[in-house]
Amino acid sequence: MSNISPSVREQLRANNAKIGARGATLLPDEELWRDKFHFLAAQGYTLRPRYHPDWKPSWEADPDIYPVRREDYFASSRGGLIDATRKVDGRLVCIKKVKNGSEELKIATLFSQSPLRDDPRNHCVPILETFPDPHLNDDAYIVMPFLRLMDDPPFQTVGEVVDFADQMIEGLAFMHENYVAHRDCAPSNLFFDAEPMYPQGFHPVINNKTPDLASPAPFYSRSEVSKPIKYYIADFDLSSYLPPGKPRRTLGRDGADQEVPELSDEIPYDPFQVDVFILGNALRRKLYDKYYRLDFFRPLILSMTKKDPEDRPSAEGALKQWQSIRKHITAFQRVCRLRGRDEGIVTSLVWDVLSMFKPILGLPSTSTLSRMSTLTAT
Incomplete structure (x- = not known):
């Protein structure tokens, strides 16, 4: 920001402060997970830095930082769900709070136990682990892959x-x-x-x-x-x-x-x-x-x-x-490439041809072509 005039700099900083203030306070659902940070760590799961009890917003250290570019700006809690990292292998997982002894817990774990777990027809989300909350007898946690x-x-x-x-x-x-x-x-x-x-x-x-x-x-x-x-x-x-x-x-x-x-x-x-x-x-x-x-x-x-x-x-x-x-x-x-019903005829024809001949012509991957197609459509 060295080439920006002082008045513009102050305006940008004021805007950053306003945006930062919105992300600096945990939502009520997030506070519940913050309070479980060390408990989940003891179980082998690390929550994002935002949920550490001593968290301070990283963007507040520099008024020129645009808050939404910082990882800890974004809330990840969705009610009874939160993402976490499994310490043993660094795998991204999802933790859900459920009622202990509930029908939900029984059914979810039913399909993650042998022999149903090993049946190739089983497409129920796998439960990697379950454990009770030692402080709230009615609550338990299930750990799933992050999907x-x-x-x-x-x-x-x-x-x-x-x-x-x-x-x-x-x-x-x-x-x-x-x-x-x-x-x-x-x-x-x-x-x-x-x-x-x-x-x-x-x-x-x-x-x-x-x-x-x-x-x-x-x-x-x-x-x-x-x-x-x-x-x-x-x-x-x-x-x-x-x-x-x-x-x-x-x-x-x-x-x-x-x-x-x-x-x-x-x-x-x-x-x-x-x-x-x-x-x-x-x-x-x-x-x-x-x-x-x-x-x-x-x-x-x-x-x-x-x-x-x-x-x-x-x-x-x-x-x-x-x-x-x-x-x-x-x-x-x-x-064949999926053709969106909102695509124009010319656009569809172009992307059909590119998708068909990309291996021969050495074009970018299908995923890259898809992103380019989206940009063209918009």
Whole structure:
């Protein structure tokens, strides 16, 4: 800032102070995690510097620092969730506070125990560890891998979407086979492990940046990594365990997808068929409605989202229908770039050609082309 006039410098400093003040005070949810900093450290997990009891905002040391460029400016607590680093291997994880003995805790850990844990059809988020809160008998903590939302970053090829559908429909059928209805398997609870895509990692809050926020986080597309991408169904706080002999009926209108026709606080409904609708609706809203070249999804989506739950297939039936459909998806289709429905014809043609010939022409990676395409569209 040495070449800036004194008046402009003071204006910038005043702006920095105003912005910095907004991030200098922990939110109530954050204070709860700050109070658990040393307890979680003793369990082997380190919270971000922002949550150390002695934290002082790093940007306050220099009035010329733009606060939002500092790692500790950003709040990472989302109610009962927070990111942390596992000390033993430096892995980024997510810690969730749950009620001890709750249905959520029982169901979450059910799928992380042998033999269900080792079944390749299991796509429930793995629970790495659980431990109670010694000061609050009603609370416990579950530790999970830190995952990204299903389409962050966006899908780029038809094959990537096919792989996602394979895992999610199979995972839902597996849950139902083991008598668990998720009841909220909407896009906000569908995740994937992006670690293979980000060789330098990413910041848990500003996740298009490196962990120190110093630069954009380089990444490979799903199709470019050698390790298979795994998708997960997460968050079991609304889930129900309904084994044989127990009525397959529940009540309640909670959940991210409020388009489910039968949701009710008074009339019992089958939560397993609700799951089928929610996942079918996720395929429609996040994929079919967003991209061209996914017409093969249409009969499956129509089947899974029928208004009358009795007319919908079971999750196992949906899986069989999907497996029949995917047999006819060709290898050429799978490598085709997803074309956004909001793309112009000329733009689409250009990026289709570039994507098809990039290996021959030595063009940048698919992920780089995708970012360039986004910039062009905007």
